Amino acid sequence: MILKYLDLFAGIGGFRQALINSSLKNVKFEPIGYCEIEKKCQLVYNEIFGTDGEVIVDDVKKIFSPDMVNVDGSKKLPEFDLLLGGFPCQPFSNVGYRKGLEDPRGELFFEIVRILRHYKPSFFILENVSKISSVSSGDALKTIISELEEAGYNVHLWDLYADHYGLPQKRRRLFFCGVLREYSIGNELLLEPQPIPREEWKYPTTWHLLEKEMNPRHLIPTKTRETVLRPNPKWMGNLQIDRPIARPITASMSKWHRANQDNYFSATYVSPNNPNPYISPIVDMEKEPIRRITPLEGFRIQGFPDIYAEICEVHKISFSATYKMIGNAVPVNLATSVIDHFLANYLK
Incomplete structure (x- = not known):
């Protein structure tokens, strides 16, 4: 079966790379477009994936703008089945001021809800920092879950570490996995993905990925x-x-x-x-x-192929900009485990 997807806050394509690595043999993932505001990320994303014919939006707020409507009144952004997005984490991170949903970047979450309400994709998978659970004494997380549920979805929350899923780094991330209630299989409680045995990792330790x-x-x-x-x-x-x-x-x-x-x-x-x-x-x-x-080691720690480092070097992207891309990306192997485990419950 074909599953069309939209990649929001795409960065350098961590979620898209995770889909490429997916072990779901009965599913073909087909991109319809992506949204990313950083020009250097767009450059890398376009060169890695080849995005000709896809809808590319630089600002998520433009998705419902008049520019996204064709002359005949049809939408430039076609229907899709799966929404992916690592929405801005700075408002919820220890590194930022942790203003949560009151931060202008935190408010971008409500654009996701708006898209979900309008397009009604069957599934969504969102990612953010685990610290989001303690912002505003837990009220920010409650609001996020409530908004997603009111949009018509059953929501599963998984708090996971990258070093349980094939990456030699202790990075903790919170995943919101949603399914339209009409596709739900009752009041199910989906258990989190099983950790990947270390002997199956490409880089069992940081030593193995060093230049x-x-x-x-x-x-x-x-x-x-x-x-x-x-x-x-x-x-x-x-x-x-x-x-x-x-x-x-x-x-x-x-x-x-x-x-x-x-x-x-x-x-x-x-x-x-x-x-x-x-x-x-x-x-x-x-x-x-x-x-x-090095940038190459950074990409490897996050689960990206070596070609990412080559592209950044060819285009003379600065070290600081490259490290920012790497740091903002979703860990690829972790995202793959979440995608495969979550969707396998419904796509049989």
């Missing part, structure tokens, strides 16, 4: 180095970190890792053949040159 050759331009300056290495009491509660989610930053990347993530800290020697994930710190961080992860 073996490192360009000197990725070395960080002395001042930044001092900031990175400065002790932080938040990280002293637990002096161990799971090797698979360590964030590597030293220049001899295939051997040395240091991680500052989720209130953990470690400086460890890492060997892919060493079965012990916890090893005493033995690296001299005062002498080792330090670098950031």
Whole structure:
């Protein structure tokens, strides 16, 4: 069967890449268009997927504008069966001011509801940060669920970690999976997807995705180095970190890792053949040159193919813009697990 989909707040196409990776053999996913406001993201998205003939909108608020209506009165945006979208997370993230739905970017969520009410796709899958559950003492999440339900959908909420679904990073995301009530199978409670065994991962640990050759331009300056290495009491509660989610930053990347993530800290020697994930710190961080992860490694950590890094380099997209793209993207492997598990319950 053919399932037509619309990709909102598409970024560089994390959800679309997840559909390409889908294991649902009886479904052919067919894009009708996408919406993305960042020009550099559009450039990457168009080159990766080849979007000729698709409806491309830069601002979700324009979907119902007069420009989206043909001369004969028909809509330029055709009907579709599945809506996908990682709506702006900054209003709900610790990194932002957490104004939630009061933030202009948070208000974009209501444009999603408007589209759902008008087009009535059979399914939707939305993604955001898990911190959305605590914004405004939980009222923001209640409002979001209520609006989606009032639009005619049964909503399933899954709070998931990327390191359970094939990616060596501890990234936590909240997924809203909705099905029109007329397609629902009763008052079902769908369990979350089963974790993927590590032996099935493409990159079982961060060590496996590292570039073996490192360009000197990725070395960080002395001042930044001092900031990175400065002790932080938040990280002293637990002096161990799971090797698979360590964030590597030293220049001899295939051997040395240091991680500052989720209130953990470690400086460890890492060997892919060493079965012990916890090893005493033995690296001299005062002498080792330090670098950031490369764009290629960043794309791999998020589950994207290497071609993304090649395209960014060919088009001379800056490191800062590239890292922003990577950081804003939905983890591909995680999205694939959600899509396959959710839709498999209805597309039989």
